[in-house]
Amino acid sequence: MRMRRIAPIAAAVAGALVLTACSGGGDGDGDGGNGGGDGAALESLTIMAPYFAEVPPESDDPVGTALSEVAGVPLEIQWVPNSAYGERINTVLAGDDIPDVMVITGKDQGFVSTALAGGFWDLTEYLQSGDYPNLVSENPDVELASGVNGQIFGVYRARDVIRASVILRQDWLDNLGLELPETTDDLYEIARAFTEDDPDGNGEDDTYGMIAPQWPGGIGSNSPYDTIDVWYGSGNMWRDDGGELIPAFTTPEWREAVEFERDLVQNGYVNPDYATMDPATWNEPFLNGDGGIILDVQSRATQLADLFEQQEEGSAADKVALAGQLSGPNGTFALPTTGYAGFLAIPRSSIQTEEQLEQVLQMLNDLNTTEAQNLMNHGIEGDNFTVEDGYAVFNPERQDFTDQVTGAWAQLGMNVAGYNAYPIQPRTEFLGELGDLRLQLQDEDLANAVFNPAAGLVSDTYTTTGTQLDNIIGDARIQYLAGQIDEAGLDEAVERWRTTGGDQVTTEINELYSQLG
Structure with a gap:
C-alpha cells in the first residue's frame, strides 16, 4: 500500500498512540485501559462511548452489571455526551490514558491517519476467521465499507441497509x-x-x-x-x-x-x-x-x-x-445506506498483545449475543419491560430508565451478525403490519x-x-x-x-x- 501523508494534528495523535504502545503502556491503574505492558489477561474492560440520554447511567446501573456478567469481566464505561464526543476522541487519542475499546463515530482524518500509522489493531483476519461467530458480518459489503482501504479497524455498529422507500397517501x-x-x-x-x-x-x-x-x-x-x-x-x-x-x-x-x-x-x-x-x-x-x-x-x-x-x-x-x-x-x-454508524475500535496502546486482543474480541463476541442485545436495547426484563407474545412491552412507570438505556447502552450495540432482540410491541395492528412490510421490503430490495x-x-x-x-x-x-x-x-x-x-x-x-x- 502506498505511503500516505499524515496531517500535522493527525500525526501527533498517531504518534502518541504508537509511542505509548511501544513504551509498554500503563500499569492498569487510573481510568484508562487495563491491558498493561506485561501482557497479563484483562481483569476489566474500559470502553469510551457517547450517550444521547439526559444523563448517563450510574456506576451501579443494573444493565451495566448484567452486561459485565455476560462479558465475564467488569465493564467500565467512560460515558461522553454525544455533542462533545468528537472533540473528546481527539483529546483522548493525544493523551496517555487510552481506553481498551473506543466507539469511533466516523472515519475522519484523525482516525484514518492514526489507524494506518498502527494506532489501532487491524481486525480484518480476526473477524474473518470465524473464531468469533457473533462478530462475523452478515453483510460483507457493509464491513468492507466500514474499513479503510481494505483493512478493518473496528467492529461496526449495524444499521438498516435498505431504507429508501416511496410513501404515498393511500386515500x-x-x-x-x-x-x-x-x-x-x-x-x-x-x-x-x-x-x-x-x-x-x-x-x-x-x-x-x-x-x-x-x-x-x-x-x-x-x-x-x-x-x-x-x-x-x-x-x-x-x-x-x-x-x-x-x-x-x-x-x-x-x-x-x-x-x-x-x-x-x-x-x-x-x-x-x-x-x-x-x-x-x-x-x-x-x-x-x-x-x-x-x-x-x-x-x-x-x-x-x-x-x-x-x-x-x-x-x-x-x-x-x-x-x-x-x-x-x-x-x-436499490439505494442502500452505508449499513453502519461508526464502529468499536481497539487501540494498540491499551491492548498490546495478541492474547489480550483475542480476549477483547471474545468479550465483544459475547456482547453481541441475544441476551446482550436485549439488555442494551430494552433493559432489564421484569423491571422496565416484559415480554408478551414475543414483543417487548415497556413499563410506563419506568420510562425514564428505558430512555436512559436506549440513549446510552444501545450505543454499544454492534449487531453485525444480525439483530435478535425482542421487537417492540406496536401500538396498533396497522403499525405492526407496517413494520412487517418494512422487513419484507428490506429483504426483497437487498438483492438489488x-x-x-x-x-x-x-x-x-x-x-x-x-x-x-x-x-x-x-x-x-x-x-x-x-x-x-x-x-x-x-x-x-x-x-x-x-x-x-x-x-x-x-x-x-x-x-x-x-x-x-
Missing part, C-alpha cells in the same frame, strides 16, 4: 383508482395525477404530487434525488466501469435521472418550495393533504402512520401506503442493492475537499431542476468538479481500488 390512490408504483414511470404518473386530478375530491386545484425539502448536503447524501439516480442505474457515488471507478454523475444514466427529476419540477408535480422547504416540516404537507408522495426512509412511513393515529384512532391504514425500490428504464436497482464501491477507500484529497466537491454537483443539480442553468451549465459544473480536485480524487480512489484485489 388519494383509492380515490383515483391507482395502484402502488412499481416503476419510475408509475411514480411519474401518480405524481401527475396527485397534482392534476383532484385526488382529495374537494374540487380545488390545491394539491401536488411529490414533497421534497431543501436537502442538507450534496450528492451521495441519500436525498430523494440520489434515490432516483440509483433507480435509473447511475451507480452509487461511484460505478465500476471495466475495473475502473468513475463518478456516478458522469454516466448517461445520471443525466437521464436528472431529466426525469427536472420534468417533475417543471410540470409542477413537486412542491414549489422544494429548494427552500425546512426538512423539519417534511411531514406537514402529507398530513395536511397538500402533497401525497415522499421519497425517504421507511421509518418515516411509521412516523406518519403514528401521527395519523394520534389525530384519529384507526385512520392510518386509510392514509399511509408504502412501496420499496422502483424499477427504472435501465433495470432494477447498489453499494458504493469506494465507500471503504479513503482519498487524501477527498478527505479535505470532499464536501465542497459534492456540493458543486449537488448545487448544480438543484439549479438545473429549477431551470436556472441548462445542460451546458451542468457540464460546466462537472468540469469545475474535475479541475478543483475531482480528477485527483478519481486518481487516488482508483489507485486504492486497484490494490484491493
Whole structure:
C-alpha cells in the first residue's frame, strides 16, 4: 500500500498512540485501559462511548452489571455526551490514558491517519476467521465499507441497509383508482395525477404530487434525488466501469435521472418550495393533504402512520401506503445506506498483545449475543419491560430508565451478525403490519442493492475537499431542476468538479481500488 501523508494534528495523535504502545503502556491503574505492558489477561474492560440520554447511567446501573456478567469481566464505561464526543476522541487519542475499546463515530482524518500509522489493531483476519461467530458480518459489503482501504479497524455498529422507500397517501390512490408504483414511470404518473386530478375530491386545484425539502448536503447524501439516480442505474457515488471507478454523475444514466427529476419540477408535480422547504416540516404537507408522495426512509412511513393515529384512532391504514425500490428504464436497482454508524475500535496502546486482543474480541463476541442485545436495547426484563407474545412491552412507570438505556447502552450495540432482540410491541395492528412490510421490503430490495464501491477507500484529497466537491454537483443539480442553468451549465459544473480536485480524487480512489484485489 502506498505511503500516505499524515496531517500535522493527525500525526501527533498517531504518534502518541504508537509511542505509548511501544513504551509498554500503563500499569492498569487510573481510568484508562487495563491491558498493561506485561501482557497479563484483562481483569476489566474500559470502553469510551457517547450517550444521547439526559444523563448517563450510574456506576451501579443494573444493565451495566448484567452486561459485565455476560462479558465475564467488569465493564467500565467512560460515558461522553454525544455533542462533545468528537472533540473528546481527539483529546483522548493525544493523551496517555487510552481506553481498551473506543466507539469511533466516523472515519475522519484523525482516525484514518492514526489507524494506518498502527494506532489501532487491524481486525480484518480476526473477524474473518470465524473464531468469533457473533462478530462475523452478515453483510460483507457493509464491513468492507466500514474499513479503510481494505483493512478493518473496528467492529461496526449495524444499521438498516435498505431504507429508501416511496410513501404515498393511500386515500388519494383509492380515490383515483391507482395502484402502488412499481416503476419510475408509475411514480411519474401518480405524481401527475396527485397534482392534476383532484385526488382529495374537494374540487380545488390545491394539491401536488411529490414533497421534497431543501436537502442538507450534496450528492451521495441519500436525498430523494440520489434515490432516483440509483433507480435509473447511475451507480452509487461511484460505478465500476471495466475495473475502473468513475463518478456516478458522469454516466448517461445520471443525466437521464436528472431529466426525469427536472420534468417533475417543471410540470409542477413537486412542491414549489422544494429548494427552500425546512426538512423539519417534511411531514406537514402529507398530513395536511397538500402533497401525497415522499421519497425517504421507511421509518418515516411509521412516523406518519403514528401521527395519523394520534389525530384519529384507526385512520392510518386509510392514509399511509408504502412501496420499496422502483424499477427504472435501465433495470432494477436499490439505494442502500452505508449499513453502519461508526464502529468499536481497539487501540494498540491499551491492548498490546495478541492474547489480550483475542480476549477483547471474545468479550465483544459475547456482547453481541441475544441476551446482550436485549439488555442494551430494552433493559432489564421484569423491571422496565416484559415480554408478551414475543414483543417487548415497556413499563410506563419506568420510562425514564428505558430512555436512559436506549440513549446510552444501545450505543454499544454492534449487531453485525444480525439483530435478535425482542421487537417492540406496536401500538396498533396497522403499525405492526407496517413494520412487517418494512422487513419484507428490506429483504426483497437487498438483492438489488447498489453499494458504493469506494465507500471503504479513503482519498487524501477527498478527505479535505470532499464536501465542497459534492456540493458543486449537488448545487448544480438543484439549479438545473429549477431551470436556472441548462445542460451546458451542468457540464460546466462537472468540469469545475474535475479541475478543483475531482480528477485527483478519481486518481487516488482508483489507485486504492486497484490494490484491493
